[in-house]
Amino acid sequence: MNHSPNDPKLSSWAPVAAGHDFPIQNLPFGIISRSGSDKKVAASIIGDQAIDLARLQAMGAFEGLGLPEAIFLQSVLNPFISLGRSITRAVRQRLSDILRIDTTDNRFATQSGEWLLPPGEFQNHLPVAIGDYTDFYSSLEHATNVGSMFRDPSNPLLPNWKHIPVGYHGRASSIRVSGHAFPRPHGQLKPNDGPPEFGPSRMIDFELEMGFIIGRSTDLGDSIPVEQAEEYIFGMVLFNDWSARDIQRWEYVPLGPFLGKNFASTMSAWIVTMDALEPFRTTGPEQDPPVLPYLQTRGAHTFDINLEVLIQPSGGQPAPVCHSNFKYLYWSMAQQLAHHSVNGCNMRVGDLCASGTISGPTETSYGSMLELSWGGKKEVDLGGGITRKSIQDGDTVYLKGYCEKDGLRIGFGDCTATLLPART
Ligand code: CA
Numbered sequence: 001m002n003h004s005p006n007d008p009k010l011s012s013w014a015p016v017a018a019g020h021d022f023p024i025q026n027l028p029f030g031i032i033s034r035s036g037s038d039k040k041v042a043a044s045i046i047g048d049q050a051i052d053l054a055r056l057q058a059m060g061a062f063e064g065l066g067l068p069e070a071i072f073l074q075s076v077l078n079p080f081i082s083l084g085r086s087i088t089r090a091v092r093q094r095l096s097d098i099l100r101i102d103t104t105d106n107r108f109a110t111q112s113g114e115w116l117l118p119p120g121e122f123q124n125h126l127p128v129a130i131g132d133y134t135d136f137y138s139s140l141e142h143a144t145n146v147g148s149m150f151r152d153p154s155n156p157l158l159p160n161w162k163h164i165p166v167g168y169h170g171r172a173s174s175i176r177v178s179g180h181a182f183p184r185p186h187g188q189l190k191p192n193d194g195p196p197e198f199g200p201s202r203m204i205d206f207e208l209e210m211g212f213i214i215g216r217s218t219d220l221g222d223s224i225p226v227e228q229a230e231e232y233i234f235g236m237v238l239f240n241d242w243s244a245r246d247i248q249r250w251e252y253v254p255l256g257p258f259l260g261k262n263f264a265s266t267m268s269a270w271i272v273t274m275d276a277l278e279p280f281r282t283t284g285p286e287q288d289p290p291v292l293p294y295l296q297t298r299g300a301h302t303f304d305i306n307l308e309v310l311i312q313p314s315g316g317q318p319a320p321v322c323h324s325n326f327k328y329l330y331w332s333m334a335q336q337l338a339h340h341s342v343n344g345c346n347m348r349v350g351d352l353c354a355s356g357t358i359s360g361p362t363e364t365s366y367g368s369m370l371e372l373s374w375g376g377k378k379e380v381d382l383g384g385g386i387t388r389k390s391i392q393d394g395d396t397v398y399l400k401g402y403c404e405k406d407g408l409r410i411g412f413g414d415c416t417a418t419l420l421p422a423r424t
Pocket of ligand 1: 135207209241356357
């Protein structure tokens with residue numbers, strides 16, 4: 001009989017440090033290349049070591065699962081994800097069987113040097129070809145904070161906000177995998193008391209978000225019922241939706257964000273499956289007023305995921321600036337997806353939907369510098385006499401995320417990027 005890959009009592013013969021993001025109960029999916037090679041292959045990870053799935057398949061590890069030949073010899077996970085949840089689930093189950101300390105099949109453990117790659121011997125790449133990227137705006141606290149600063153503190157939410165999971169279509173081309181660097185963007189900046197100017201943004205911000213990857217395509221005209229929406233989600237990643245607040249403020253009326261948002265976004269390298277997240281399911285905030293029937297859900301439709309943001313100045317140490325949680329979001333992923341497709345808009349495997357900035361109820365749980373500095377009115381302390389109102393050249397921003405319950409802890413790995421000086 002198969003064991004549960006989520007069993008907290010499982011341990012692996014592969015070394016995993018206590019509290020590591022990638023114990024045997026996680027087994028997320030990504031894309032790597034081996035050092036010295038530019039050939040990309042599908043992978044998983046345990047502890048600090050990547051698992052070369054293409055090599056394992058060639059060694060016969062997945063026989064009997066109905067996998068197409070060379071399915072892992074691909075530069076993106078889209079073909080693998082397209083096989084469907086029953087196949088991707090069986091692969092994770094088989095990996096768990098191979099890696100557990102009491103495995104009944106030692107063939108692969110004894111040859112682990114062939115398919116287990118220590119840190120430094122592999123490089124991560126963007127795990128999916130993202131056809132379309134949609135960004136929501138689903139945190140009540142974030143929307144309230146922004147509305148209070150930019151519009152009316154006595155009436156911060158627009159009338160649609162509690163009825164519609166508000167979103168917009170973003171740009172997929174500028175999404176990069178964790179560990180990259182990008183230049184400070186130029187754009188139009190409008191001083192309060194003068195005409196617009198052109199120059200480098202002076203207000204670069206992070207946005208603490210999570211994203212989900214579409215795991216099942218739909219046809220044009222199809223709508224995804226809210227109670228089935230989670231079946232269309234392959235897994236989740238951390239997502240930093242970098243923003244230039246000064247460019248954004250001048251350009252966003254009437255069609256919404258454009259150049260203030262599309263210069264770079266960062267996502268974590270490993271997609272944590274919905275199966276791995278299942279033990280951390282929880283209920284979200286109560287929705288009042290009631291939502292329309294096509295958005296109504298029963299039961300627990302969100303996940304308890306602790307989130308953290310750290311800023312590391314050039315040459316300095318990373319300093320925590322925010323602690324939040326995915327469960328604070330007012331709108332669930334199921335509701336976002338049901339709304340996104342209610343008009344018949346088709347979804348494609350690999351599409352990315354991001355949550356919007358995830359702020360919590362306290363001042364230390366705000367998911368952007370805009371809120372942490374309250375529109376630039378106060379400094380955010382990084383320790384050692386260093387403060388920030390926005391991200392400075394050379395700063396590296398880290399997003400972290402992990403779930404913890406009943407002795408089981410899994411995480412999302414790195415989501416980091418560094419801001420370079422503007423190009424001249
Ligand atoms: Ca955003």
